[in-house]
Amino acid sequence: MIRLLALIALCLSLLAPATANAHALEPGFLEIQPLDVDEWRITWRKPQVNGAPMKIDAVLPEVCTPRRGPAPVFDGRAFLTNWIAKCENGLPGGEIQIDGLDQTQTDVLVRYALAPGETPQAVRLTAAAPAFTVPLKAGPLGIAAGYFSLGVDHILKGIDHLLFVLMLIVLIRAWRPLLTAVTSFTVAHSLSLAAASLGWIVVPAPPVEAIVALSIAFLAAELLHEHGDQPRLSERYPWAVAFAFGLLHGLGFARALLEVGLPEGDVPLALLAFNLGVEAGQIVFIVLALALGAAFSRLYPSLAKGLTAPGTKGLRAVSYCVGTLAAFWVIERVAGFVT
Structure with a gap:
């Protein structure tokens, strides 16, 4: 199952145009x-x-x-x-x-x-x-429906956010640490999304977007490190890594919400609906990725093993492709607010 997930990560990185913004077009x-x-x-x-x-x-x-x-x-x-x-x-x-x-x-x-x-x-x-x-x-039902669908749409069109989640799944292969990491990521970006949307913290969007891309590059580099006596950082502290980067991803989610604003008198409802939409989209993506991974491993076990078994060229290719795309995003986004 994990083998196809790595293959999906490879495909996402290859299909994403190098000059395109990783986020969906602003609504x-x-x-x-x-x-x-x-x-x-x-x-x-x-x-x-x-x-x-x-x-x-x-x-x-x-x-x-x-x-x-x-x-x-x-x-x-x-x-x-x-x-x-x-x-x-x-x-x-x-x-x-x-x-x-x-x-x-x-x-x-x-x-x-x-x-x-x-x-x-x-x-x-x-x-x-x-x-x-x-x-x-x-x-209020119309408000909730509108902001919920906006949250779902934002996460499912955000290739950088999806790549980060997918790389977490590929890296952390034991289900208990993976569940802890995904939960930690969810809690973190929910907190920072709420804080940024309510104006409790104000962080410029361009630096946040650059660090979001850097988080993907970090996971790609982690994937290159072969198992040895010393476990990778993402394996030793999966919840901490996911939580730290989740805070930054939450600030990225908040950007879309701040662009359209929150309705006066219904701020909690709109914020909750948007966050639930983000979570729903993320769950749909994770379930779909795991299901495709399991199906591919059963249908083509030898091919799957040759592509992404630890130490193989297939796994290194996934790491380099995802890492190269993430590095490009980092440079592009840094250049956007430096120049």
């Missing part, structure tokens, strides 16, 4: 705040692609004027625009869509309230579902 964010019975303040934030705004646009219901906002302005991370819209008879029953979203691989979180003082509602739009009809009533 778009559309906030619709009620100012009066028929007046709303619109905040539209869309990701940048190669220095230009992504070719997507927020379109309000037909009863709203104007339906689209002015040209966006770059704020250092994304392109932002604001405008005031008048919507006769309100938003319920109207369709909000993101024009061009079906041609992308990103998503947009829409947060809106039907009237002043009401609890905001959150909806996640994707390429498969780029529009939705505003319901008559808003509630």
Whole structure:
């Protein structure tokens, strides 16, 4: 089973384009705040692609004027625009869509309230579902669903986070230490995610991203060390290694949440839902990886052994491929905030 996991790590490192960001594209964010019975303040934030705004646009219901906002302005991370819209008879029953979203691989979180003082509602739009009809009533269930799906999407599109988890599974082969390490990683990134999202700690994103990449390079180097009289650090203290790097990965998760913001009055709910989404996505990935590993080992035992048995060329190839990709990310991210 472990042998296929190493092979999966190799494939992930080979399939990830060297020039691509390891994270998913930043999500778009559309906030619709009620100012009066028929007046709303619109905040539209869309990701940048190669220095230009992504070719997507927020379109309000037909009863709203104007339906689209002015040209966006770059704020250092994304392109932002604001405008005031008048919507006769309100938003319920109207369709909000993101024009061009079906041609992308990103998503947009829409947060809106039907009237002043009401609890905001959150909806996640994707390429498969780029529009939705505003319901008559808003509630906490929509907020939880929107932030939960955002958490799942963020972890499953984050190749660097997935590679780190996968390398942990490959390195720590006994199930008890592995369970301890994964649990430690989960607790750590949950704590730092909450602390960063609530503003208790403020750490610039670029250094965090560089250290996240460095954590993968560290595990790749650990994999190169053959078993001997002295166990590897990840084998001696698996929970400590996972906890330390988990704190940093949690700060990386918080970046996506901070980009879209937390709804006033429902911060604990949104934070909990997002974190549960991250955990759910991580569990799905781990279960799938373990299942594929077990199936491959049963079907092709000799091939699996030749690829990733300790000391073999296959295992060293996995280490070098993952380590090279991680080292590239480290250099790329350091250069991004140094220059």
